[in-house]
Amino acid sequence: PARQTPVLETRGICKSFGALRASREISLDLRPGEIHAIIGPNGAGKSTLIAQICGTLKPDAGSVHLLGRDVTHQATRMRARAGLGRTFQISSLAMDDTVLQNAVLGALGASGRPWRFWKDALHDRTLTETAEEALLRVGLEDLARQRTAELSHGQRRQLEVAVALTLRPKALVMDEPMAGMGPEGSRLLTGFLDQLRQEAPILLVEHDMDAVFSLADRISVLVYGEVIATGSVEEIRANAAVREAYLGD
Numbered sequence: 001p002a003r004q005t006p007v008l009e010t011r012g013i014c015k016s017f018g019a020l021r022a023s024r025e026i027s028l029d030l031r032p033g034e035i036h037a038i039i040g041p042n043g044a045g046k047s048t049l050i051a052q053i054c055g056t057l058k059p060d061a062g063s064v065h066l067l068g069r070d071v072t073h074q075a076t077r078m079r080a081r082a083g084l085g086r087t088f089q090i091s092s093l094a095m096d097d098t099v100l101q102n103a104v105l106g107a108l109g110a111s112g113r114p115w116r117f118w119k120d121a122l123h124d125r126t127l128t129e130t131a132e133e134a135l136l137r138v139g140l141e142d143l144a145r146q147r148t149a150e151l152s153h154g155q156r157r158q159l160e161v162a163v164a165l166t167l168r169p170k171a172l173v174m175d176e177p178m179a180g181m182g183p184e185g186s187r188l189l190t191g192f193l194d195q196l197r198q199e200a201p202i203l204l205v206e207h208d209m210d211a212v213f214s215l216a217d218r219i220s221v222l223v224y225g226e227v228i229a230t231g232s233v234e235e236i237r238a239n240a241a242v243r244e245a246y247l248g249d
């Protein structure tokens with residue numbers, strides 16, 4: 001059967017920092033309904049890859065495609081508006097704002113309205129409803145009026161997912177969403193991502209191998225800026241080069 005158009009695709013992207021080749025001709029795709037995990041040691045180039053997909057870094061060569069369109073030269077904001085949602089390795093939340101305010105600001109960004117209206121946004125009915133809906137979906141509705149700084153680490157990560165959801169994304173890119181979470185938080189988020197993939201396929205950079213092995217439809221292994229293998233969980237677990245480079249035996 002003909003292959004479905006990928007939701008997201010990189011074709012041969014390269015990125016160097018001086019002499020360091022952080023991305024070496026990376027070609028991968030994200031297909032409808034799937035979770036595609038990216039694993040690899042620290043410094044392998046995972047965050048650099050994500051930055052090029054989301055548009056905060058420009059590749060030296062190669063291209064990025066979103067929903068079949070070449071977005072290589074599009075600004076981050078335009079990619080977001082086209083349906084590319086993301087969560088960050090380092091939190092981007094405003095700690096002094098409430099949980100709801102963070103989600104409303106996310107909804108404002110997603111709406112494409114200019115940022116100078118952010119004060120009005122906090123009283124905007126539509127944006128507030130979008131934000132509340134996203135909080136409900138990640139189970140934070142009861143904490144909406146709390147200051148974000150008072151949340152647990154795991155709850156903040158859930159809030160970041162909620163902020164990404166205010167976009168009603170068509171694809172999600174997540175950089176280590178489980179990092180620093182306890183077992184209960186990881187379990188909850190794993191269950192949530194498992195359902196979410198139907199609505200928005202997920203490119204998931206993650207070190208938590210239990211989560212990766214339970215969630216991923218496919219896994220790509222990145223080592224020194226290069227994809228050394230892509231395959232199913234079984235294929236990756238059985239791959240000798242992968243075991244040596246990353247899985248540690």
Ligand code: ADP
Pocket residue numbers: 017020022040041042043044045046047048049
């Ligand atoms: P990972 O997310 O897999 O841990 P990164 O993508 O953060 O890896 O980094 C890949 C490599 O590129 C590392 O060696 C890192 O030090 C380097 N690097 C990342 N960003 C920059 C930058 N802006 N300038 C110089 N070197 C960078």
Ligand code: MG
Pocket residue numbers: 046047048089
């Ligand atoms: Mg990283």
